[in-house]
Amino acid sequence: MRPVLFLICPVLLFLGASYLLPFLGIVQLSFTDPDPGLAQYGRVLTEDLPTGVIWRTLRLCVIVTAVSVSCAYVITLLWVRGSPLVRSITELCIMIPFWISVLSRAFGWLSMLSNRGLLNTWLQDLGLIDSAIQMTRNEFAVVVGMSHYLIPFAVFPLATAMRNVDERVLTAADGMGASRLRIFWQVFLPMTASGIMGATLLVFVFSIGFYVTPALLGGGQSVLVAELIYLWLFQIPQWGMAAAMSVVLMLGVGGILFILMRRYGEMAK
Incomplete structure (x- = not known):
């Protein structure tokens, strides 16, 4: 036991110095700037701007997670089976996005979806539309850009789960006369539930902290939590509000993850 603790201690010290100490500094700032007390948390949880941004962030992250995991499931099926x-x-299509930066991808979608972008131009040339469709500076563009970035991350936990499926169970279901659709819904899909849960947690946590993609594709019309924190830090100096919002975000994400993991643990039993 002692050798194990000896090996773990450096990792714990590194994590504490890298994450815990800065987070404690943010917590202290949220209680002291500009005045000591809970005023910043009261404003974050009651004022229209921060509460609206929090709910918009949660709503869009849930949509992005659903879209990303659903698309990733189909892609993983093709990759594994x-x-x-x-x-x-x-596999090539999964790996290529990792070679392109998030900024390049956001600008790519901007050039594709803008009023004078490729998609609107093609639709107008084909005579399908008379005027450009507004596909940027809104939530649609944010969902598209974030989902495109996060789909490859959802593939790997799904692939692990699919590769661990016992083929003998599928063969037995087929031998008992079950259709392919029934085998998928009642046998294969439940057996990959762990991969779905892992992909959901991974994508949701990543999406909560997105900044570049919503800022570019949303055009200031779909501000999420990370962008609001940036504004409070660098454009409208309210460091106490930014710190309080960061703490609320951290606690909220931790609570959601705890509920999901506990729910999944109950389902696994």
């Missing part, structure tokens, strides 16, 4: 050619093409 497709033909060799399909697996190779799918």
Whole structure:
């Protein structure tokens, strides 16, 4: 036991110095700037601007998580259970996004979805629309950009779960006369529940802290928590409010993760 603790101690010290101490500094700032007390938390939880941004962030993150995990599930099926050619093409499509920065991807979607972008231009050239459709500076663009970035991250926990599926169970279901659709819904999908949960947690946590993609594609019309914190830090100096919002965000995400993980633990039993 002691050798294990000896090996773990450096990791714990590193994590404490890297994450815990800065977070405690933020907590202290939230209680002391500009005046000591709970006033900043009261404003964060009662004023229209911060509460509206919090609910918008949670709503969009839930949508992005659902879209990303659903798309990733289909892609992972092709990657794990497709033909060799399909697996190779799918694997290439999964890996390529990791070679492109989040900023480049956001600008790519901006050029695709803007009023003079490729999509509107094609639709107008084909005569399908008379005037450009507003597809940027709104929540639609934010969901598209964030989902595109997060889908590859959701693939890996899903792939692990799918590769661990016992083929003998699927063969037994097929031998008992079950259709492919029934095998998928009643056998394969429940057996990959751990991968779905892992992908959901990963994508949701990542999406909560997004800044670049919502800022560019939302155009200031769909401000999320991370962008509001940036504004309070660097454009409208309210460091106490920014710190309080950060603490509320941290506690909120931790609470959601705890509930989801406990719920999944009950389902696994």
